[in-house]
Amino acid sequence: MSIQSNRLSAEQYAQNFSDLHPAFETADAALVEANRCLFCYDAPCMKSCPTNIDVPKFIRQITTENLKGSAHTILVSNIMGAGCSKVCPVEKLCEGACVFNFMEEEPIAIAKLQRYSTEKALQHKWKLFTRKESFGKKVAIIGAGPAGLSCAHMLSREGVDVTIYERENEGGGLMTYGIAAYKVTPQFCKDEVDYILSIGGINIKYEQELGRNIELSELQNNYDAVYLAFGVGLARQLQIPGEDLTGVVDAINFIYEIRNKGYSNVAVGNKVAVIGMGMTAIDAATQAKRLGAEEVTILYRRTQDEMPSTEVELKIAKLDGCKIVWLAAPKEILHGAGKVAGLKVSLMKLGETDASGRRSPVETEEEFILEADMVIKATGQMPFEELVNNNDLINKNGKLSVSDKGITNITGVFAGGDCVNGGKEVVDAVQAGKDGAAEILKYLVATDARMGTDKKSGAEL
Ligand SMILES: Cc1cc2nc3c(=O)[nH]c(=O)nc-3n(C[C@H](O)[C@H](O)[C@H](O)COP(=O)(O)OP(=O)(O)OC[C@H]3O[C@@H](n4cnc5c(N)ncnc54)[C@H](O)[C@@H]3O)c2cc1C
Ligand code: SF4
Numbered sequence: 001m002s003i004q005s006n007r008l009s010a011e012q013y014a015q016n017f018s019d020l021h022p023a024f025e026t027a028d029a030a031l032v033e034a035n036r037c038l039f040c041y042d043a044p045c046m047k048s049c050p051t052n053i054d055v056p057k058f059i060r061q062i063t064t065e066n067l068k069g070s071a072h073t074i075l076v077s078n079i080m081g082a083g084c085s086k087v088c089p090v091e092k093l094c095e096g097a098c099v100f101n102f103m104e105e106e107p108i109a110i111a112k113l114q115r116y117s118t119e120k121a122l123q124h125k126w127k128l129f130t131r132k133e134s135f136g137k138k139v140a141i142i143g144a145g146p147a148g149l150s151c152a153h154m155l156s157r158e159g160v161d162v163t164i165y166e167r168e169n170e171g172g173g174l175m176t177y178g179i180a181a182y183k184v185t186p187q188f189c190k191d192e193v194d195y196i197l198s199i200g201g202i203n204i205k206y207e208q209e210l211g212r213n214i215e216l217s218e219l220q221n222n223y224d225a226v227y228l229a230f231g232v233g234l235a236r237q238l239q240i241p242g243e244d245l246t247g248v249v250d251a252i253n254f255i256y257e258i259r260n261k262g263y264s265n266v267a268v269g270n271k272v273a274v275i276g277m278g279m280t281a282i283d284a285a286t287q288a289k290r291l292g293a294e295e296v297t298i299l300y301r302r303t304q305d306e307m308p309s310t311e312v313e314l315k316i317a318k319l320d321g322c323k324i325v326w327l328a329a330p331k332e333i334l335h336g337a338g339k340v341a342g343l344k345v346s347l348m349k350l351g352e353t354d355a356s357g358r359r360s361p362v363e364t365e366e367e368f369i370l371e372a373d374m375v376i377k378a379t380g381q382m383p384f385e386e387l388v389n390n391n392d393l394i395n396k397n398g399k400l401s402v403s404d405k406g407i408t409n410i411t412g413v414f415a416g417g418d419c420v421n422g423g424k425e426v427v428d429a430v431q432a433g434k435d436g437a438a439e440i441l442k443y444l445v446a447t448d449a450r451m452g453t454d455k456k457s458g459a460e461l
Contacts, residue, residue: 002339002373003247005267007292013263016290020182020316021086023115030116034062037108040099045110048097050431051078055094059113071121072128074114079153080146080430082118083175083192085111087183088427089279091312122195131201132159137444140165140223142210145173146426147229147417149196150433151440156201158441163223165208171197173231174418175426177256180283182290186259216391220412224447225440228393228400228408228415229433232381232423238275242333243377247340251276251284251378258287269374271295273343274322275330276378278308282317284376289320296322297370301329301348301361325370329361333375343370381423397422406436412447414440 008016024030039056046055054073061070074081090096090111098107121128137160141148144166152162170176171193175184197204208214210230219226235250237243247269257266268291274281277300289296298317300307303326307314317324327348334342347366350359383398394401394409399422402408406416416432418424 003267003269006264007268008264010264012292013290017182017263020180021112021115023119024112030062030113031065033109034059034113036100037063038099044097044099045094045108049078049094050425050427051081051084051434052431053077053081053094053114055110058117059108059110062113062117067117067120068126068128070117071126074118075121075128078427078430079150079196080175080192080426081114082122082195083146083184083189084427084430085115085118086188087175087179087425089310089312089425092310093427122191125195125198127198129153129157129199131156131199134161134201135159137161137224137448138163138222139225139227139440139444140219141227141229142219143167143173143229143231143417143419144171144193144204145229145231145417146175146429147231147419147433147436148173148227149193150430151227151229151416151437152202152433153196153199154434154437155440156199158437160201160441160444162202164202164204165210165214165219166204166206167209167230169206171204171206173429177259178252178280179426180255180287181258181263182287211387211390216410216413220410224412224444226413227406227433227436227440228413228419229417229429229436230384230387231418232383234382235280235377236380236382238330238377238379240330240332242335242340245333245335245340246338247373248333248375248377251280251376252381254284254376255280255287258291263291266291268293269340269372271372272297272374272376273330273370273372274298274376274378276300276380277302277324278378278380279313280381281376281378282309282313284378285322286317286320288374288376289322293374296320297372298322298324299328299330299343299345299370300324300326302358303327303350306358327361329363330375331367334369340373340375341371343372343375344368345370381418383422384419387419405439406432407439412443414443 037059058070058073094110095107100107141164172189176189272288272293274285331346332344348361351362354360385398388395406414414436416436417429
């Protein structure tokens, strides 16, 4: 058997792609969990959330059955708090910092509680935010991903008129078309984007691409400020022979197809090799297995101590039956009749510590052949370097370089999210959007003052 679609029955697909972290079954179960919280002073869970959600406050609001208040507490700090409750690596963030860990007890199920109140806000379309009256300022945003949407919502709350230019025909960025389908469904992502837009004052122009249909200079002329949140691009090349063979795919494209075509229409190999050990690699590997691949092997050139994914992600891959080979790097993709037939793999050892503070992998003379009919590349994403260079922005290793809070080298142009940090998590992009909005508001107020007007934004960030 080689690469093919429709490997499983509809029931099997539905079971394999069901919710990874199911919601509380009853309101009582949520109440019991919320009541375990110690409502710590100076709560470590709150400090370890990049968006600084007031965790003890929203949990206390659940205990008093004030769900609207609880949802507001979450969403005021993180407008994608519903999505983050499903995709955040909480084991290294809020839940990882919960004091219960030090008592060797289960941490509070913060994400599940966050999901409990925010899902209700989305389901019932609770109007928790009102937009201040427009004060005549217009901001253009490139990209309707988490950074762009968070910036847009914050600006709109303060009465700024926002237009987002988005390359795709849907909003949400990688949340909508990148993250594994068993974490967030396309319908959930659509509901979350609709909820964000329901504040008003945000217009999204779809299928509009910076560098193709629109230019930065045009936006600078037509708007008072511009925020760039175009994320990062496709997977990095492996730079080894055989990379062009049929059966070699990019992890982002593979996941995008699962989100867009439906499970049964996505072709998957029987023996799949995944290269890399980040969240994208794990998502691609587990989804290949859930699409019906018989064997999935993840190859990583370093050891478990250096892997970018979390232990929880690794556990998911292992529970799904994926095999992991540490200290192994692909050397050549082997072919039979123009298609992938296997992978020549070099065994590595760890050498000197490099600039990243990790020990570098060094090739040994030992090799082995891994049988495979599909290779998925997931060794990090390539920044949109051309967009940075062509627009005279500062290029720092391909990424867009900004000051602390998202100010670029061009006056009136701000940036944040993956295009600046090179690819982190949704919650980091949301915070970057907030920081960018705060700087833009300061800039709009300052330019107004310079022009001698007395208009005020009334920003409360
Ligand atoms: C496979 C995968 C799995 C992931 N899993 C998780 C996870 O489980 N949990 C987690 O927290 N994070 C995860 N992430 C990371 C997370 O998705 C990103 O950090 C986050 O989406 C970044 O937000 P952003 O707004 O900066 O960029 P993006 O989400 O990439 O949004 C950028 C937007 O800009 C648009 N765009 C790009 N170029 C242009 C242009 N020239 N003109 C106009 N529009 C443009 C894009 O279409 C996109 O909508 C994952 C990432 C990947 C790739
Ligand atoms: S650290 Fe744990 S117990 Fe303390 S407030 Fe946060 S969730 Fe509650």
